[in-house]
Each structure stands twice: as C-alpha cells, then as structure tokens.
Amino acid sequence: MNAAKSAPKRNTWQREAVREALGESDGFISAQSLFSTLRDGGSPIGLATVYRALSSLAVEGEADSLQSPDGESLYRACSSTSHHHHLICRNCGLTVEIEADPVEEWAQKVASANGFTQPQHVVDVFGLCRDCSATDRVVKAAD
Amino acid sequence: MNAAKSAPKRNTWQREAVREALGESDGFISAQSLFSTLRDGGSPIGLATVYRALSSLAVEGEADSLQSPDGESLYRACSSTSHHHHLICRNCGLTVEIEADPVEEWAQKVASANGFTQPQHVVDVFGLCRDCSATDRVVKAAD
DNA sequence: CGCCTTATTGATAATGATTGTCAAAACGAT
DNA sequence: ATCGTTTTGACAATCATTATCAATAAGGCG
Numbered sequence: 001m002n003a004a005k006s007a008p009k010r011n012t013w014q015r016e017a018v019r020e021a022l023g024e025s026d027g028f029i030s031a032q033s034l035f036s037t038l039r040d041g042g043s044p045i046g047l048a049t050v051y052r053a054l055s056s057l058a059v060e061g062e063a064d065s066l067q068s069p070d071g072e073s074l075y076r077a078c079s080s081t082s083h084h085h086h087l088i089c090r091n092c093g094l095t096v097e098i099e100a101d102p103v104e105e106w107a108q109k110v111a112s113a114n115g116f117t118q119p120q121h122v123v124d125v126f127g128l129c130r131d132c133s134a135t136d137r138v139v140k141a142a143d
Numbered sequence: 144m145n146a147a148k149s150a151p152k153r154n155t156w157q158r159e160a161v162r163e164a165l166g167e168s169d170g171f172i173s174a175q176s177l178f179s180t181l182r183d184g185g186s187p188i189g190l191a192t193v194y195r196a197l198s199s200l201a202v203e204g205e206a207d208s209l210q211s212p213d214g215e216s217l218y219r220a221c222s223s224t225s226h227h228h229h230l231i232c233r234n235c236g237l238t239v240e241i242e243a244d245p246v247e248e249w250a251q252k253v254a255s256a257n258g259f260t261q262p263q264h265v266v267d268v269f270g271l272c273r274d275c276s277a278t279d280r281v282v283k284a285a286d
Numbered sequence: 287c288g289c290c291t292t293a294t295t296g297a298t299a300a301t302g303a304t305t306g307t308c309a310a311a312a313c314g315a316t
Numbered sequence: 317a318t319c320g321t322t323t324t325g326a327c328a329a330t331c332a333t334t335a336t337c338a339a340t341a342a343g344g345c346g
Binding site: 030047073 | 331332333334335341342343
C-alpha cells in the first residue's frame, strides 16, 4: 500500500504536554481526567486537542489504550512499542505490562481454525496486587 | 449485610421478548440494535426497557456482555454458564464461543508471578469471519 | 528575517449511547 | 376483582467523544 501518506506532523507544545502528563500518571487515565489535570496545572490546552493528541499517540504506539468497564477510553504511556498486555489491580489501579506470547499464538490459531482473518485481541488481566491482596479491605465489594 | 433483598422479579412479555430476541441473534448485539429489531418486528417495547432488560439478564448470567472497540455495550445469549470466551466477527457480528484453557493457565501464572491474586481476565478475539474475509466489501482497511 | 502554505488548535455545537424521572399500566397474590 | 408494588415507556438529562470552522502558529523557503 502507500508507504506513508504521513501528514507532515508538526511539533506543538500541546502534544508534548499531553505526552508528558501521560508519563506522569501511574496508571490508565481518561481523556477527561488528563484534560482536568493539565488545566489544573495551568495549561490552557483545549479538550478537543487532548482527545486528538491521545488518539494520535495511541495510533503511533506511544500510548496504550483500553476501555474501562464503563466504556470510557483510558490511556497510558507505553514503555515498549512492542505488542503487550496489562495486569491491572482492580483495587488500586497499579498496572504492570506483561507479555503474552502464548496468547498471541493461541489467538492466531483459534482465529484461523474458525476461518477468521485479521485477528485482533483484547487481553487484560485484572486482579488484586500484592499489597491489596494483603489488606483484605475490598473497595467495592464483589456483590 | 442483607442476604438478598432480591426484588420480587415479575414476568413481563417485554423481558421475554428481549430474551428471545437475544436468542435469535447470531452474535453480540447492541441494545440499540436489539431495540430496532424488536420494533421492526412490531413490538411496541420501549428503549429504556430494552436497556433495563439487557443489563438485568447480564447480571443474572443469562446473557454475556462485552464492549465493542467503540465502547458500545454488546449482549449475547449465554449458552453455557461455564467460563468461556468469544471469537467475534467485527463486520457481521458472527460469534463463536471458544475455550481458552491455555489462556486461563497463562493468566493465572502471570498474575501470581507478579503477586496478583484473584485474577479475572478479559479475553476476546475480534476478526473477520470466513464470509466477510471473502467478500472484501467493508474492511475499512487496516491502515 | 519575514512570508506563505497548511496543519493544528480550541470554543462550541452536534452526536450518540446510556441513565434518570415519574405518572400510568401491568403483575401476582389475596 | 382488588390492592400494593414493580415495571414500563416517553422524554429529558448526562456524559464522553467527534465534527465544525475560523483563527493561530509551525516550518520551509527565498
């Protein structure tokens, strides 16, 4: 296909601000939250811009994105550009990047075994991290 | 706390209609789609009711729910109450229930390796089913 | 160093899914 | 059939995200 119609990306302090704010954050954060954070920090950045920057970063592989159980898109600075997944503490939000080679293979295999092509997969593990496991305080009770 | 404040569930044709429509559907379907389908079928059911019925069924375990890459909540009649995952055509919605033993193990292993307990995982594979792969219609190009 | 082209921004409107509201209708036991 | 409660449904209200579009600024060029 076309090698790269790549629209000549420009460098703006806005994009940089988003990139940095993402880096500051410990775990996944929503566009709205990031926007608030930046604004609180005095940045006059616009909401739409934050959304654009985030999805842009996500596409470029500089950020990871997933959807909260409420359907919100959450973002996180991506340390490695390679494909990976996450282990997330459902109590404190601590996130660990994990590799999932076995799963990659499995996904491919299952997909083709059923005649599916272009498989993409959503693989995330939620649990309680060491600390939260120790403390049995449970935040929102598993009904 | 109270063992089960379980509100005395009543039987309405609406809930039944939703349950049945879910069964008819081949794959995951959104509340909006299900609503349209029912309306097209002549049912005067209300939109809010469909939403309520679906989340109710999901809670009771009669339906599975997941979120499309766009953040929409999708539902599907749950055939087996046992743990399983899905292979979903992102074009036509065809869904195949799949087992993921290797993944179950992997999730367990990775979780404990990082000190996490009570691991739960979200594992779903999206792709193009055989038919949709053949017809090159759609496929909004994988950029 | 200024100019020019064009990507980017940002305030705001628009969209779209989902939930809340609340009076009216339906369910189920009596 | 009657009564107390649950459920419904039309519609407003939320909320996140995207589209609009004029104004701004980034980068290349002379």
